[in-house]
Amino acid sequence: MKNLFLALTLASGSFAFAQEKSSKSSVAVGLKSGLNISTVSSSASKSKAGFYGGFFVNFSISSSISIQPEVLYNGLGAKKAADTDLKSNLDYISVPVMFQYRVIPQLFLEAGPQFSFLVNAKYNFPSSVNAKDVVKTFDFGLGLGTGYYFTHNFGLTARYFAGITNIIEEGAPVNTSKGRNNVFQIGLVYKFK
Template sequence: MKKLILAAAIAVFGLSNAQTFGLKAGGNVSSVSNSDDSKAKFGFYAGAFVNVPLAESFNIQPEVLYSGKGVKSDDGSNINLNLDYISIPVMFQYKATPQFYLEAGPEFGFLISAKAKANGNSGDVKSLFNGFDFGLGLGAGYDFTSNFGANIRYVAGVTDIIKNNNGDASRNGVFQFGVTYKFGK
């Protein structure tokens, strides 16, 4: 898996016709479908991207992000599930105006850590979860200047995140909001 992540990072940063490199960071509000008595969990994401023009109004933006996801119990048991991923979204962007864009595309997630916490105790539960997560993202962004911008995105999980799940599929869902910084413009 480390080789796959390294290859993806090299592909993202090695594009020869890349116009803009940047960093992004922000907050995640995540949930897991079919989690009885649960509520959304707040986390964060951070990483890098390259924005490549495809046409006058269309860009592609591959990213490599750390993304903290999970869910919290809502039944008084104080159980928190923390799922840490290396996510590789590939967003296709349409620039509606020079500053405002809409985006959509797939996200490939690789589980790096899964921990459950309950009443002050924590344990590694990574063996219960699938190592790969696939989702579809939809979002929008606004560039305040040529270097600084803000974005929002929702990523709906498509694959079941739990191994040997005999019931309804459990999928990640995450709403992201954050800021971007672009170099060299």
């Protein structure tokens, strides 16, 4: 909970800074949402579809470089490989901080860290195991992606996020002792400026 509070404080501080600096530099605020295809790295799982959505602030440092902190709801998880009806549903508040390079004004490449905080964990199959006792509350990883703006305001983005930290609690009563979130995202973005 402390980590979530810290991340939200940092994000709100960034947004306040953006409002203060908007008259001196190029700052854009926007919304984004789309489809997650996620899995937990384990031989016993396969991908499942989910939703992501949230907001961002884009700070242009130069004509080709910008930094974009975001606050997103991320619906992640996985299906059990042997049975598509068995799923784990993991809901996170994620705070990616992406460093973007504009190849041309409409097209950008991006990379950066992502800090995620578990808000809900559920298994949709009968079990005596509480999902919140199995999954750690903090996740860290790196994202790599691209995006293209069709107009000044509307664009399409794609990103791959690779988890670095093990999300499974030590001593958890599950078939695997290690697992990392991995997700491919594709979605739409709208900039207000």
